[in-house]
Amino acid sequence: SVSSFVRKTTEKIGTLHISPESRGKHEAKDDEQLPELTLNPVASPQEEKELEPQNCQLPEEDLLRDLKTATAETIAKLQDPLFLLEPQCMRRVLQEWLVYLEEKFIKEHSALSVKEGKTVCAEEQRAVLEESLQVVPAGRDPADKEESGILEDCIEKESTDETCASKAMCEDGTDVTGPLSCSFQVSPPCVIEPDVLKDLVELTTLCFELRVFSSGGGEAEESSEGSLPPVASATLACRFMQSYFFLLDLKRIKQCIITTCATSPNVWEAYIAGLKELTCHSPVALAMESEDMLKILKLLHDLGPWDDSPLLLAHAQRLYEKFGETALRPLIKFHPSILPSDIKQLCRNDPAHFLAYLDSLVKSKPEDKRPFLLRSLLQPESVRLDWLCLAVSHDAPQRANTVDEEGNPRPRSHLFTWGYSQLILLLIKLPADLVMKEKMADICKSHGFWPGYLFLCLELDRRTEAFTNIVHLDDLSLLNGEDGSIPETIEEWKFVLHLARNHSTAFHHHSPQNGNAVNNGGPSCPDCITVENVALLLAKAIGPNRALPLLQECGLTLELSERFTGVCEILRIAEKRQR
Numbered sequence: 001s002v003s004s005f006v007r008k009t010t011e012k013i014g015t016l017h018i019s020p021e022s023r024g025k026h027e028a029k030d031d032e033q034l035p036e037l038t039l040n041p042v043a044s045p046q047e048e049k050e051l052e053p054q055n056c057q058l059p060e061e062d063l064l065r066d067l068k069t070a071t072a073e074t075i076a077k078l079q080d081p082l083f084l085l086e087p088q089c090m091r092r093v094l095q096e097w098l099v100y101l102e103e104k105f106i107k108e109h110s111a112l113s114v115k116e117g118k119t120v121c122a123e124e125q126r127a128v129l130e131e132s133l134q135v136v137p138a139g140r141d142p143a144d145k146e147e148s149g150i151l152e153d154c155i156e157k158e159s160t161d162e163t164c165a166s167k168a169m170c171e172d173g174t175d176v177t178g179p180l181s182c183s184f185q186v187s188p189p190c191v192i193e194p195d196v197l198k199d200l201v202e203l204t205t206l207c208f209e210l211r212v213f214s215s216g217g218g219e220a221e222e223s224s225e226g227s228l229p230p231v232a233s234a235t236l237a238c239r240f241m242q243s244y245f246f247l248l249d250l251k252r253i254k255q256c257i258i259t260t261c262a263t264s265p266n267v268w269e270a271y272i273a274g275l276k277e278l279t280c281h282s283p284v285a286l287a288m289e290s291e292d293m294l295k296i297l298k299l300l301h302d303l304g305p306w307d308d309s310p311l312l313l314a315h316a317q318r319l320y321e322k323f324g325e326t327a328l329r330p331l332i333k334f335h336p337s338i339l340p341s342d343i344k345q346l347c348r349n350d351p352a353h354f355l356a357y358l359d360s361l362v363k364s365k366p367e368d369k370r371p372f373l374l375r376s377l378l379q380p381e382s383v384r385l386d387w388l389c390l391a392v393s394h395d396a397p398q399r400a401n402t403v404d405e406e407g408n409p410r411p412r413s414h415l416f417t418w419g420y421s422q423l424i425l426l427l428i429k430l431p432a433d434l435v436m437k438e439k440m441a442d443i444c445k446s447h448g449f450w451p452g453y454l455f456l457c458l459e460l461d462r463r464t465e466a467f468t469n470i471v472h473l474d475d476l477s478l479l480n481g482e483d484g485s486i487p488e489t490i491e492e493w494k495f496v497l498h499l500a501r502n503h504s505t506a507f508h509h510h511s512p513q514n515g516n517a518v519n520n521g522g523p524s525c526p527d528c529i530t531v532e533n534v535a536l537l538l539a540k541a542i543g544p545n546r547a548l549p550l551l552q553e554c555g556l557t558l559e560l561s562e563r564f565t566g567v568c569e570i571l572r573i574a575e576k577r578q579r
Contacts, residue, residue, distance in 0.1 A: 064196065070100040071199050078206075087210065094207050098215035101204065105189060106243055184245040184274040197247075204247040209256050213240040234264035241267075245274045250310040258341050259380065268345050275314035284315045293323050297330050306337040313342055320346050328357040332364050340377050351390050358387065359423050374426050385439055388427050392447040395419025402448025411474040414450035421451070428452045434460070454478065458485060464495065471499040476527045479537060486541065490550065493538050497554055500534045531559045536567055543575065544568035 074097040083089045192200070207213070213236035228236070241248065253271065261267040279285055284303065287296055296319065306312045316338055319327040328347065331338055340358050347353040365373050378384050395418070402413040418424065428440050441456035443449075450473060457466035466485060470478045479486055479496070487493045526533070535556065539547040548568070551557050 064104060064190070064192065067100045067104050067200075068196055070097050071196070071203060073097075074203060075199055090206075091210050091212050094203065094210065094212045095215050097203060098207060098212060101200070101244070101247075102215055105185070105247075184242050184277045186245050186274065186278045188246050200247050201249055204244050205249040205252050208237070208240060208248065208253055211237070213237060230264055234261065234267050237261065237264070237267050238270040241270050241274055245278070250275070251308060254310050254313070254342075258345060265348065268348075272314065272317050275310060276317070279311050279314045282311075282315075285318065288318050288322060293319065293327060293330075297333075301333070304334075304337075306334065308337055312337050313346075316342070317346055325350075325353045325356060328353055329360045332357065332361045335361060341379075341383070352394050355390055355394055355420060355423075359420055362423060362426065370426060371430060375430055378430070381436070384427055384430075384432070384436065385443070388424065388440055388443055391420040391424045391427065392418075392443060392449050396447065396449075399448055402450070409448070409450050409469050409472040411472070413448060414454075414473050414475065414478075418449065421449075424449060424452055425455075428456060454485065463488075463492065467492070467496050468499060471496070471503045471529045474503070474529045476529055476533050476537070479529075479534070486537070493541075493550065494554055497531060497534055497538075497551075497556060500529050500531045501556065501559070504530050531556050532561060532564050535560060535564060539564075539568055539571055544571045 074093055077083055077093050078090060083093060188197070211233065213233075241253070257267050257271055276285075284296060284299055287299055291299075296315075300306075300312070300315055312334060316327075316331055316334075319331075325347075328343060331343065340354070340361065343357045344351075344354045347357075361377075362370050362374055397413075397416040397418070402410055402416060404410050424444075428437075428444070432440070437456055437460055441453055441460065444453040444456060450469065454466050454469060457463070457469070467487070470485065487496050535547065535551055538550065542550075548557075551560070
């Protein structure tokens with residue numbers, strides 16, 4: 001940087017050109033100044049804290065008169081239905097009001113101190129450089145002259161930068177392009193009446209929700225219209241929170257960030273940073289340094305009830321940063337003060353941790369209450385697809401083991417173990433509209449979660465597709481009717497019989513060692529999808545006397561063994577006894 005270069009060059013020039021006599025004079029001069037330094041000590045942090053309340057006791061009527069008037073007018077305008085139905089009109093009204101807010105809480109309270117700080121630093125740096133230039137002898141060599149020229153250019157550049165920075169600060173009141181390095185304004189800089197504070201919080205929060213982050217110029221207009229690049233808009237959002245954290249409804253801001261800033265993680269990080277600063281002196285924050293996790297959790301519990309206070313998030317973040325995934329499972333005790341959407345944000349870099357928390361939360365309830373709990377957590381409804389994608393992607397079989405090259409199910413692949421199968425089935429069995437069910441079916445099929453896919457096919461009345469996949473899975477138990485998958489019409493029975501014949505032929509062709517056992521559905525394969533096994537299901541469903549003509553019509557009687565004939569005789573005897 002320029003400052004680093006200037007410092008190093010100054011030291012070099014001083015070493016090369018200052019004579020021993022001059023050095024002695026400078027050292028003596030420094031020694032003379034030391035006593036003066038002891039007479040002007042800098043105020044300690046404790047003294048600064050004692051001075052702060054005095055600054056906060058400014059008469060509110062004098063300080064906030066214009067802001068109160070503008071706030072009342074803005075509230076009145078926003079109650080007009082014409083403004084409520086036009087977001088752009090609301091944004092313009094809020095931008096006009098934001099001028100007064102910036103005037104009172106940005107320029108008057110921070111711009112002056114920042115400007116003074118910049119001026120002092122620049123003047124000190126300029127004095128050092130000028131002093132260094134003055135001690136260089138007149139008969140210096142060209143290299144020294146070049147160094148001196150560089151230093152003079154640096155002085156001029158520093159002066160120009162200072163002027164530009166001061167100008168930008170005066171015009172805008174804040175630097176929206178720089179990094180988020182300053183502290184948050186977590187408490188009011190002056191006394192504000194409760195009624196006035198309530199209105200200020202409402203309007204400031206509304207500004208954030210409508211992305212009105214600045215009052216002036218094209219940048220503010222672009223931000224409110226959503227035409228700014230996401231990175232720039234996120235930076236403005238962070239700066240806005242930093243400046244007005246004490247005027248934000250933290251619950252609404254949290255929800256807004258989760259729903260609208262999903263692609264800008266730095267906005268959530270800024271929000272958490274503000275919460276941390278707000279709670280930095282709490283007993284939990286102090287205990288985080290020395291206590292173990294159980295003691296901290298007990299302290300959190302004792303400080304409750306937390307209701308839905310966002311402050312609990314700051315402590316949850318500290319716990320997760322220190323103890324990792326181990327700290328997430330105990331946090332289910334703080335539900336609903338902490339929601340799954342909050343945990344998902346905390347561990348967004350490791351979704352497996354979120355899944356473990358969500359699974360533990362659902363399983364913490366009795367089995368009959370789990371669907372109701374999960375339903376209440378799906379806010380908004382779209383998170384169901386996100387959670388389903390996570391659940392079928394973690395602790396799951398390899399796709400190559402569940403789906404063949406043609407995209408069909410591999411035989412018996414529905415019997416694989418899925419780490420989150422209970423959670424997946426709960427998600428897909430909750431009530432949903434047609435579009436949601438179709439999307440969930442696509443997710444299950446693409447990952448090879450066949451139990452869920454078959455259920456959704458039947459829900460969507462894709463019975464033909466369901467029967468096709470059941471035959472590929474080669475498990476007769478899937479046609480047992482307990483889940484409604486048994487054929488209901490003669491046409492469906494014909495379709496399944498033809499699928500079974502084609503499947504048996506293909507399987508026999510690729511697996512000759514199984515011989516007629518597979519083709520005929522003999523005792524060695526009682527649960528496979530074969531013509532004979534399906535024919536037996538047909539006979540049990542509609543009776544042997546009606547089943548035999550249907551099998552003859554399909555040309556399948558030649559593929560039936562004596563076992564089929566014997567079972568049909570038993571079924572006839574059973575029918576006679578029932579009569």
